[in-house]
Amino acid sequence: MTAASPTAAPSTASTTAAAAEFIDIRQTFGDFTAVDGLNLTVEQGKITTLLGPSGCGKTTTLRMLAGYTTPTSGTIRIAGEDATRLPPEKRNLGMVFQSYALFPHMTVADNVGFGLKLRRVPVEERRKRVADTLDLVGLGHLAGQRPKKLSGGQQQRVALARAIAIRPSLLLLDEPLSNLDARLRVQMRAEIRRIQAETGLTVVLVTHDQDEALEMSDAMVLMRAGRVMQSGSPAEVFPRPANRFVAEFLGYENFVERDGRLLTVRPEHLEISTGPATEGARLALPATVTRVAYRGVDRHIALTTQGTGDEPVPLIAALRADETGPDPRPGDQVTVVARPDRVVELAG
Amino acid sequence: MKARPIAAALAVLGYVVMLVPILFVVGGAFTAGSTLKFPPEGFSVRWFGEAVANESFSQALTSSLLLAVVSTALALAVGVPVALALHRGHIPGRSLLEGLFLSPLVIPELVIGLALYQQLMIGLKQTSFLALLVGHTVLLMPYAVRVTGASLALADQSLEEAARGLGSSPWHAFRTVTLPLLRPGVMSAGLLGFITSFNNVPLSLLLQSRDFGTLPVTMLDYIQQSYDPVIAAMSTLILAGTVVIAVIAERTVGFTKIFGGIN
Numbered sequence: 045m046t047a048a049s050p051t052a053a054p055s056t057a058s059t060t061a062a063a064a065e066f067i068d069i070r071q072t073f074g075d076f077t078a079v080d081g082l083n084l085t086v087e088q089g090k091i092t093t094l095l096g097p098s099g100c101g102k103t104t105t106l107r108m109l110a111g112y113t114t115p116t117s118g119t120i121r122i123a124g125e126d127a128t129r130l131p132p133e134k135r136n137l138g139m140v141f142q143s144y145a146l147f148p149h150m151t152v153a154d155n156v157g158f159g160l161k162l163r164r165v166p167v168e169e170r171r172k173r174v175a176d177t178l179d180l181v182g183l184g185h186l187a188g189q190r191p192k193k194l195s196g197g198q199q200q201r202v203a204l205a206r207a208i209a210i211r212p213s214l215l216l217l218d219e220p221l222s223n224l225d226a227r228l229r230v231q232m233r234a235e236i237r238r239i240q241a242e243t244g245l246t247v248v249l250v251t252h253d254q255d256e257a258l259e260m261s262d263a264m265v266l267m268r269a270g271r272v273m274q275s276g277s278p279a280e281v282f283p284r285p286a287n288r289f290v291a292e293f294l295g296y297e298n299f300v301e302r303d304g305r306l307l308t309v310r311p312e313h314l315e316i317s318t319g320p321a322t323e324g325a326r327l328a329l330p331a332t333v334t335r336v337a338y339r340g341v342d343r344h345i346a347l348t349t350q351g352t353g354d355e356p357v358p359l360i361a362a363l364r365a366d367e368t369g370p371d372p373r374p375g376d377q378v379t380v381v382a383r384p385d386r387v388v389e390l391a392g
Numbered sequence: 393m394k395a396r397p398i399a400a401a402l403a404v405l406g407y408v409v410m411l412v413p414i415l416f417v418v419g420g421a422f423t424a425g426s427t428l429k430f431p432p433e434g435f436s437v438r439w440f441g442e443a444v445a446n447e448s449f450s451q452a453l454t455s456s457l458l459l460a461v462v463s464t465a466l467a468l469a470v471g472v473p474v475a476l477a478l479h480r481g482h483i484p485g486r487s488l489l490e491g492l493f494l495s496p497l498v499i500p501e502l503v504i505g506l507a508l509y510q511q512l513m514i515g516l517k518q519t520s521f522l523a524l525l526v527g528h529t530v531l532l533m534p535y536a537v538r539v540t541g542a543s544l545a546l547a548d549q550s551l552e553e554a555a556r557g558l559g560s561s562p563w564h565a566f567r568t569v570t571l572p573l574l575r576p577g578v579m580s581a582g583l584l585g586f587i588t589s590f591n592n593v594p595l596s597l598l599l600q601s602r603d604f605g606t607l608p609v610t611m612l613d614y615i616q617q618s619y620d621p622v623i624a625a626m627s628t629l630i631l632a633g634t635v636v637i638a639v640i641a642e643r644t645v646g647f648t649k650i651f652g653g654i655n
Contacts (some may be wrong), residue, residue: 112553134558145554149572158568159558210558 057061061249062124063088063214063246064109069118071104071270078104080270081113086214090262091240091247095254095294101270102250106216109248111135123213124258136206138245142219144199146191152178152202153187159210177209180239197228208243215240217249221256233259254294258282287391296388300329301352306390313386314361316345316370317379327387331359333376341365345372347380395483414631421624428621439625449626452610459521459606460589463528467585470529471536472578478537479544496530502528505598513599520601527595532585539584544570544578583641587634 045132064086071079079101086092094102107113108120111132120128127135144292147155157174161303165173180186181201200220207215220236221229237260237379251257257264258278265275274286284310285291288299288306309327331349343363359380363369374379424434443449471493477483478490496504504527512523547570555565596606605613607630615623 110557112556133559133561134554135557136559137557139554141550141554143548143550145548145550147551147555147569158555161557162564206558300578355593 050056061088064087064123064248065119065121066105066108067118067119067121069105069115071108071113071114076365077270079108082118082270082272084265084272086246086248086273087263088246089244091249091260093249093251093257093261093264094267095251095257095264096267096273097252099269100267102267103218103253104270105267106218106248106250109214110137110139110216131239136210137216138210138212139202139216140203140207142222144191144203144223146199146202146206148191150190151187152183152189152191153193155191155202156187156205156209157343158206163210173209173355177205177224180208180242181205196224197232199215200224201235206241208239208245213246215245215247219245219250219252221251222253229256236260237270266293283388285388285390290364291388291390298370299390300327300349300357300359302327308388308390309382309386311360311362312342313333313382314359315381316347316361316363316372317381318370318372318376321340327380327382329359329380331378331380333372333378334358335374336372338365347378349380396534417624418628418631420621423621423624423629426620428619428624429539439621440629443625443629446609446626447620448500448614449607450511452605455521455604456590456607458510459524459528460586463525463532463589464585465583466525466529467532467536468540468578468582471498471533471576471581472540475537479541480549490537491627494534497534501527501531501592502598503593505595508595511590520599520604524596524604524606527599528589528592528603531595532588535584535588536581539581540574543574543580549574581642583637 060084066082069082069084070077072301075095082105084105089310096102101357104113108115109122111127111130111134114129115228118128119126122130122135122137146167151159153174156177157170160170174188175184178187181204183201185207186194186198186202194202204220206300217236222269223233224232233256236247236249239245241247249257249260263275263276264278264281266273266281274281274290281290282294284294285294285308286306291299291308295310297311298309298314300307307327323342329349331347333345333347335346337344337346339363343365345361345363347359347361348356349359361380372379418557419432421427421439422435422437423432423439424436425431426433437607474489474493478486478493483489508523512518513520551569551573552565556562557567560568591608592606593608593612596609597612600606600609611623611626
């Protein structure tokens with residue numbers, strides 16, 4: 045995964061590992077710029093996640109890749125070929141819609157076989173491939189049912205099976221788990237990873253859920269206002285957010301300015317000391333406890349510290365609830381510290 | 393459950409208002425006497441025999457059925473694509489266009505009828521059938537556009553996109569996915585259209601001729617001349633025909649499904 049920042053030169057080499065490439069893509073709808081100078085390479089056989097808040101351009105990017113909308117300018121390559129203006133039916137991509145978009149007047153098997161019929165796969169082989177694909181998603185027993193009779197999770201699997209059955213060059217998932225309840229959502233993350241591993245498919249996943257992105261991605265691309273903010277593997281991006289937007293999106297909640305530099309620390313990496321500053325700590329801020337919230341696994345301690353200006357800076361420290369140690373109360377004067385390797389310096 | 397005496401009373405009143413007049417007509421049709429009266433004097437089915445044997449009635453029935461079927465088909469042939477364009481296309485002046493196709497609902501039928509009479513029958517010397525066909529087709533347009541549109545609004549547009557993504561051409565996606573989902577809406581629009589055309593009086597009254605009269609108008613003429621039970625027998629036969637159609641519709645597609653497009 046190499047997603048260049050919007051300012052970097054577009055990659056011109058179409059290497060064999062690229063399943064799809066976006067080169068200088070811009071998409072405007074009237075006055076609204078949905079995608080603004082996107083350069084992105086989707087690598088073969090991996091799960092690439094487009095992550096960001098609503099309106100960041102992630103869904104538009106996916107729809108351009110699928111061919112449902114044509115970019116205002118720029119080039120999209122699929123498997124090295126220019127596909128910018130290719131209609132969706134000529135792209136051979138499997139798409140799972142947020143609403144699943146199952147054909148209500150067809151059985152599960154007919155839904156899954158729809159694309160195979162269009163590809164003139166002979167009846168016998170078609171039947172076998174439909175059965176195999178349904179088995180892959182664990183729904184072999186529901187082949188004769190209408191989609192309406194199925195639960196949300198089952199419908200989701202049918203949509204997945206329908207997209208996979210055509211043996212697409214790319215599998216596109218648009219917020220595939222957002223309509224499922226929390227427990228099922230976590231199950232399906234692992235399930236999609238398993239299916240991806242078994243099939244070796246290249247997957248592009250759109251989500252606004254950072255946990256989903258972190259767990260499922262080989263590569264994640266954080267987007268905001270039509271631009272790529274940062275990209276890389278979850279293990280690269282999560283501990284080293286490049287800017288305040290990415291940091292906030294990934295759950296960094298403490299931002300302090302020190303010597304003209306913007307620093308951030310995750311709540312669980314802030315420690316509270318009642319004594320003087322620990323030796324070697326990068327941050328050592330005098331602070332006042334404003335509120336304590338018990339949350340089961342941890343306690344959230346809200347504090348304020350003096351910033352560079354007149355405004356007090358709010359801080360959040362998450363202490364493990366079962367930890368023996370300081371027991372701060374509202375009004376306490378404490379020192380907030382963090383280990384140097386926990387403090388991330390942001391570009392802006 | 394809590395008893396709701398007022399609601400129950402209103403429901404009963406509603407049934408009475410709707411059903412009692414029908415009862416009078418049906419009862420009157422079986423009279424053995426020679427005037428239209430309720431309660432009927434004795435029991436006989438001879439008025440049904442006369443109604444069926446009445447040549448002007450059977451001719452008018454054929455005319456009415458022909459007119460209703462053709463005008464409904466025409467209204468659907470125009471209205472369904474219009475509904476599609478209004479809901480799916482990005483056309484300028486959308487609401488204006490929709491208003492145009494719904495306007496026959498508010499324009500008095502006599503005005504439409506008079507205009508067609510002047511222009512088509514007098515001006516262009518066309519037959520009364522053609523004038524009636526145009527009139528009824530215009531009259532049914534709002535049903536075709538509105539009812540089909542309502543069922544179209546329920547059909548998620550991503551379904552067509554999904555079909556495209558799986559390899560369908562736009563036309564194939566429309567034919568295999570959108571059209572089947574549209575069917576209940578088209579059926580209900582067709583049924584409503586047929587009934588509206590079949591029952592129409594004002595337009596038919598203005599545009600009829602000696603060669604071509606619809607059943608309601610012919611029956612109206614008949615009542616003005618002779619007030620006998622034949623008319624009640626004819627009404628009862630129409631009622632029976634409607635019930636049969638309704639039962640068939642319920643058995644084949646289901647009423648809830650046909651009218652599901654509206655709600």
